[in-house]
């Protein structure tokens with residue numbers, strides 16, 4: 001595991017997400033009611049940014065470009081036209097800091 005310090009927990013309000021780049025990998029960090037989650041930022045349908053063009057609905061990120069969606073915790077595509085999953089990454093919080101492992 002290669003943990004990278006990415007942000008403070010307080011930087012991302014509950015039910016919001018933010019875009020980050022870690023080692024040239026574009027990711028989105030989500031703050032859900034039960035914790036933090038990390039996925040790749042690019043929608044697998046036509047490459048829209050999930051952090052820029054998306055909206056969180058419970059445990060789903062809905063891509064506003066064409067209405068597709070993914071489960072934030074598993075990365076699985078949950079609504080058409082999305083079929084392929086997004087990538088998920090291990091994430092942990094320590095002393096109010098968020099760390100992610102994209103290795």
Ligand code: FES
Pocket residue numbers: 043044045046047048063064065066067068069081082
């Ligand atoms: S680019 Fe995301 S649903 Fe089309």
